[in-house]
Amino acid sequence: MKVIDELLAQLPFATVEQIGKEYKVSIPKEKLYETASFLKNNQRYSFDFLMDIIGMDYGDNLGVIYTLSSTQFPDTVLMLKAEIEDRDKPEIETITDLWNCADLYEREVHGFYGIVFLNNPDMRHLFLRQDWVGYPFRKDYNADPSLNPIPCTDENLEQMEDLPSVEMVNGEKKEDHHKMFEEEEYVVNFGPQHPATHGVLHLRVSLDGETIKKIDPNLGYIHRGIEKMSEAYTYPQILHLTERLDYLSGSISRHGTCLAVEKGLQLEVPERAHYIRTIIDELTRIASHLLGWGCMAMDMGSITAFVYGMRDREKIMDIFEETCGGRLMTNYATIGGVMKDIHPNFQKKVKEFIPYMRKMLKEHHLLFTGNPIARGRMEGVGYLSKEQAISLGATGPTGRASGWSNDVRKIETYAAYSHADFQEVLRTDGLTFDRYIIRLDEIEESLNIIEQLIDNIPGGAYAAKTKAIIKLPEGEYFQRVEGARGEFDVYINSRGDKYPYRIKFRSPSLTLVNTLKYIAVGNKVADLVMLGGSLDYVVPCIDR
């Protein structure tokens, strides 16, 4: 594109490589903050959406990759790369003041690679315990289990709240320690094992009376190291793990990974497979939203709504069971297509499900949407502005409830979405009620998509023939898909082996838990659970 070429021409120190709408911009690490700030604050073409920060171990050097996108041209992806030579004391400047979502991303890279982000006030480990020995994502990590045995004691809260940082004061580095909370602050622990945190999430909440002053999410209670494990697994084996990231929209994550590998192999996937995958994805989305809706209602005390949601979800589970074999984990998409052809009853059952679900949606609205107590609790609470949503990278229904159009199905059409005519559901108020209602609206839209596709599934093969051993050619591959709770990205760095050199998943839930830090402040502690429910994060997706 002309505009972006002009823009990048103003960066003489950068080397640019372009593949389609992906730009790979390598810069020296000293220029990082300058470049990032230039790209973000540019008037003509502002890269205002920081999708992810990917840590890298190139062998000799360590590196950081910032994936950026823009709300003006959402289909463009820019990868800003910087390499760090010093392996013993890797340092790079922080960009937390440019994007709100950068703080958790930087802490993640720090915990996994040991890269210190200068001027970031919070350099704790994000997922691992503070006393963890070594940096597990480095290629020279010592995996001896005796170094990091199963701990017998709870993590020390003092240690958990001590924020180490390295600051630059007049060109001189200064190591410092801050405290998360003041001495006299009243801090309440929420989790890690709490029925309403939607998983094992530990929130340290500082209260003033009943009003929330500050939240410190403490993650990692289900960090399973999927990305590191994948570096030793073949591509078909990795698919199994991707479903267990965000298990409520698992088949979408799996689909995304398949697409990324297919992109690398330049594999032609049969049209039939595209259609089937799309229908399965949309069914998954409905199931996920039903559960999200039910759980949010249960967070506010309505168990009936939860039972209703689960009842309708079981219908989808029945369909999955027949065609895919699994209930929660479909294990269905595979590299080149789908595992097996659809069950003869599949189309019939799906067509029965559509009118059923439409009828039940009305019931759901009757039960809960109009309920004055529910309305009273949801309206006017938890405001998230559009600018904040973009800065936080809160994609999916959360961002769309604030008026940010970020539906990857529209931006970068994949699979069979181009064959269906559908609307991106947008609301503008950004309140809890909008985040609630948008899920029910999306269920309706998903039903529309399925309705258009179900009768037109083309004939032919359901999967392309692939080699027994899949080796991805050398290079970097990037794929975006729309998961049930936001954009799910797969980044694969291949060196031509049957294993990826580095694989990174952008988990939409990580930014959502970061969003909670901003929207819950000033609200009552009684609303915290409901606000978490409205964001609908899945904790294994955060922790990976």
Place this chain on the structure above:
Amino acid sequence: MEVKDIYIRDMKYEDFKENEYLEEYVKELRANGVNIAIAKVNDLINWGRSNSVWPLTFATSCCGIEFMCLGAARYDFARFGWEVTRNSPRQADVIFCCGTIVHKMAPVLKRLYEQMAEPKYVMAFGSCAIGGGPFKSSYHTVMGIDKVIPVDVYVPGCPPRPDAMIYGMMQLARKIKMQDFFKLPAQPDMAKYKEKETDLEKLGNESN
């Protein structure tokens, strides 16, 4: 039904002393329209306990969703009398470990288990809780919760269906029914082990 028909494993009918008053008493009650059965208090307690176990809601990952399905409309474990899921370990007597336990979570799980009142039971639900499951090569996963706490029932699957969990629950009920309420759990006879050791040592010495 007569009183003497009731089967008590450890005790013959003749071993009872002064049964007559009980028999008379039952006869009288029945004549007046009272339904009565006589059993060992142990069996009665275990029958009650095995059918009203209070589980702790403890779900870390994917298996937790199937646990939610179990509690919801279709599978509905309320009909087994297990529906009183507690949010506090103090009020629960079985912990369903649904999902992966990682290093950071292990002390938390252990603490929850220790906070539960005796007698307490543990069910490992899903392959992660049993032995690490698909995350067996991970640096941060505990390879089975039996590394941290003792387990009573293992339910395999990734994730197991809610039906499988019902089956697991029934196995736990069987296990509870076998217990003696008035005794401490049977301890291994350490003296026996010692004897065996000495036998082995003797054998070893002889061969030398």
